[in-house]
């Protein structure tokens with residue numbers, strides 16, 4: 661059963677920011693993207709925010725632009741939009757891989773990028789590749805606009821720095837430059853429509869035979885999607901030998917703290933972090949040689 665709620669349908673972003681301006685808590689006004697998370701939760705819990713504000717239908721917030729060395733996606737961009745963009749395999753290969761294993765076609769057509777970030781799930785599949793790509797998010801309210809690096813956005817399980825009167829309006833990352841590559845792998849119990857047991861994404865940039873940028877992001881192995889900073893440090897500034905890759909993978913395993921649940925035990929998830937980080941580092945580095 662659904663609880664009662666009001667639905668606000670703004671004509672554009674400015675009107676939406678005006679509508680959410682008085683919201684003091686997420687239970688006052690909840691932004692509604694594609695509803696593939698929010699509506700499912702409303703039904704499961706039988707309670708909802710007093711008002712839903714439809715932002716997934718705001719045309720200005722949908723689309724992918726590549727300009728001035730950055731890729732910028734509007735908040736209402738869907739998973740299918742990512743898959744359809746002709747340059748995404750080059751400018752965001754890990755994100756493209758993630759979109760390709762995300763849910764099924766119907767959900768991909770509706771689910772938005774902002775909704776995936778803002779649901780705050782540690783298993784949200786678009787977040788590890790966005791972290792690996794070095795993404796930032798734009799938060800807007802009537803008070804102004806701020807840009808937050810995605811690795812500073814989450815503060816814990818389903819919590820973030822977003823204030824109740826703010827909308828996440830855009831996500832952007834630098835166009836990968838030089839000799840660089842990124843990968844994503846989702847470990848699930850089946851190929852389609854699976855909740856991720858472990859998600860890993862890596863981004864490597866190399867120059868002169870050494871790793872000049874290393875980002876390793878882990879999903880579903882902690883309260884929120886996380887960077888494995890200590891594992892990244894193992895490779896940064898070094899030639900990526902088999903020994904160092906092995907060490908980085910085992911350091912990443914030590915950095916995460918997965919729980920046991922119906923999909924997998926914490927111990928299995930930890931072991932798979934080591935396997936997948938090693939595999940993705942090897943694949944990414946091999947693709948650069």
Ligand SMILES: Cc1cc2nc3c(=O)[nH]c(=O)nc-3n(C[C@H](O)[C@H](O)[C@H](O)COP(=O)(O)OP(=O)(O)OC[C@H]3O[C@@H](n4cnc5c(N)ncnc54)[C@H](O)[C@@H]3O)c2cc1C
Pocket residue numbers: 690691692693694695696697698699700715716735761762763764767770771772773774775776777778779783784785786826827828829853854855
């Ligand atoms: C059958 C099925 C399969 C699924 N498979 C996957 C999967 O493989 N991988 C995966 O990661 N997820 C999956 N999901 C979960 C869900 O589809 C995704 O998390 C999706 O990206 C949510 O996006 P949405 O636009 O539908 O968000 P919504 O449900 O509309 O919103 C989610 C949350 O984000 C907030 N929000 C939305 N937009 C904004 C905004 N612009 N600013 C601030 N807050 C905002 C909402 O208030 C809400 O709290 C699946 C869901 C279903 C039903």
